[in-house]
Amino acid sequence: MKYSQELLDAIENHDFSETNILLKKALDNDEPEALASLAENLTDLGFSDLAKEVYRALIAKFPHEDIFKVYLAEILLNDGQEDDGLTLLYGVSKESDAYVESLLAQADYYQTNGLIEAAKQKLLEAQNNAPDQEAILFGLAELDYMSGNFEEALKNYRKLFETTKTFGEVVISQRIAACLAQIGDYEEASKIIKKNSTDLLTIDAQYEAGLIMLANGDNKEAIKFLDQVIETQPDYVNAYPLLARAYANENNNEEVLQAAQTGLSYNEFDETLYSLGARAAANLNDKEQAEKLLKKGLKVAPDNSDLRLQLSNLYLHENKDLENLKLFEDLEDDQIEPQAHWNMALSYQRLEKYDKAKSEFLLAYPSFQNNPDFLKQMLTFFREIADNNTTKALLEKYLQLVPEDSEMQALYDDLSMEK
Template sequence: MNKIDNAIQLVEDGNIEQGLELLEQLQNSSTNDELYVIAQHYFKWGFVEKSKEIVQQLLYIYPDEGELYVLLAEIMIDMDEEEEAISLLDQIAEDDPAYIEALVLQADLFQMQGLVEVSEQKLLRAKEMSDHDQIIDFALAELYSSNGEFYKSIPYYMEILQESEQIAGVLVSARLAESLSATGKFEEALPYFEAAISKQEDSHTLFGFGVTAYQAEYYSKAIEVFSKLKDLDPDYTSLYFYLAEAYEKEGLLDESLQVLQQGIQVDSLNKELHFKAAMISLKCGHRDRVEQYLREAVGIDPGYVEATLQLSNFLLNEERYDDVVECLEAVMGYGEFDEQFEWDLAYSKNKLEQFSDALNHYRRAYTFFKESPEFLEEFGYFLLEDGKKTEAIDVFKKLLVINPSKYEIEELLEDLA
């Protein structure tokens, strides 16, 4: 081992101060090739200024050496000087052995700047000039998948997978599975997810596998995968909703509710878990829990209209009209609105004999529900009971236009004539 190798080894073994001091001493007596090696290691260790100084010194001697431009460009990127890096890479001649590497690095830079088409052009040019370079294929696949063009990434991942299971530290089968799933090819994706987790069970891949199995309607498989993820990483909040839904699809409602309760313990502010727990509790007949979970969901997000509507409907079925009014008016006080709020308030205030308010709500609701036979019938009878015979007749006539089979309304109109 020569002195430079010995100094490098010292640094990498943890004797950093001793190794760096030795390298500093050796720089003045090193060959240009050795200086290049030192510069590479300085850059690798994060001493970018030291690396930059050596590379600039070498470029003064070798102004046409593309490899030096590439290394200096990498240094400039690390120093957040992307434009300078692009300028350096542009100076590399097409016949230089480093030109393809420069194209790939430029592609990364342009992608970072959001210039996806330019990045693609650079990579396609590099692929055209290279002889079956998997790194370029991988870069293209990653570019397309990161831009949401998963259908374009699939052939590249497949081609790479024929020869390599892993590239740049990434499991290709996992990437391919994600791209297939993203294009709706759920069943096709499953074996690639299987292959990926047989090599490495990471949370991200397991979650993608579980979601894909769920979307493919393989619910028992989804339960198996999500359960494995829960054991591996119980804080992976997103799994609980899907696992609960998979149990529900299999008719295992108690298990579904149990999973949701576990999820709420992990993430108490997840409104979707509270809402889902309410819906499953309703199916299980746990009516006391339904209200609890719905109120918690609305408490987390007063703008969660779907939960508010379900809570209002639940309270209406319980004939708790005061609670309906209190709930809806509180939510509307936050500036939230849904047309069903007006109908529910109208009905509740009518039941509470707050007729004037009920009329106002019915009239506002009419704007939204004037094509609903159920609403028109309810509104018409309210108007009739409130002494507004002419207006009631108009509403009942509109109802008959929409639903001529309502013979009892036709008879009522004859009596009112």
């Protein structure tokens, strides 16, 4: 038995008593091929110090075999010995058979340290020397993908896809679809996903597929992928808002509410789920559940104006005017949206607090002066307080937008006849 194998067996059995002895015997007696394999296995097992000794021995015996220098350099760089590692890589000449491997190692080092442009230049140089090597093509595609150069990344991913479906743990079709989605071509991205759906084996890949399908308006396919994610990992919290939205697009309020409630059981801070769940509950005429969700959402996110307005709309619908007004009583003027002023105006009007209602309508008017529904409610209010001049002015503006409203036209004619 080769000493290299004895050493690996000892490590596998957690017997480290004779590690150094077996290593020395291997270096003194085993064939170069066995030692090269030993060094690779030691690296994979995490015994980098032992691997370095093997590579140094191989370099001493075969000084012109630069590939061993590259492998040793990679270990040195991973262990933080950057100067020594880079010196070895830079020492590999352009004429060496290991030059391309050296460039790849340098590119990996630069990428790891955030020097993306330097890494890309090394890969481009490597591509000039080995234009068909998949590792180079993949490296260039990944760099462009991470840098947001999605069109460039797409070209290389597509070229790579001609010869391989995966590279390492990366599914190439998934990357192609992601690039297409990033440049806004959701239709083509969804086609790629459907054509290669059997390749989407990881949860993240299925989630991303669901996201792309949802963006393309293919709600049923989005639901399919997102359900797969949740079935595999129920606490994958990012899937629930997308699933709820997909069901909302299908007008399936029962499933929206179910997705929202389940998602909130895993992440009570998801403000989107409170909103979607409450809207679904309201559509199901479960006003109590809608109110409960919105109140809880505001406790979690008291500054969420969308949830506050949603609850305000619910209170208006239920004629809970005091509760509606209380939602805004502690807010500064610059924190109150035009819609909130409109909502408060309606509540003050119903409570017959006409001065406050008038003030709120006037505050909302600049934002909604071209909204027929708002104008109709506002002119109705001013008609109620007998301010005919303002009512007439609002009617004129309203009829410009809705000239076919015969009832409002008749009211305008009546006011025009009054003196």
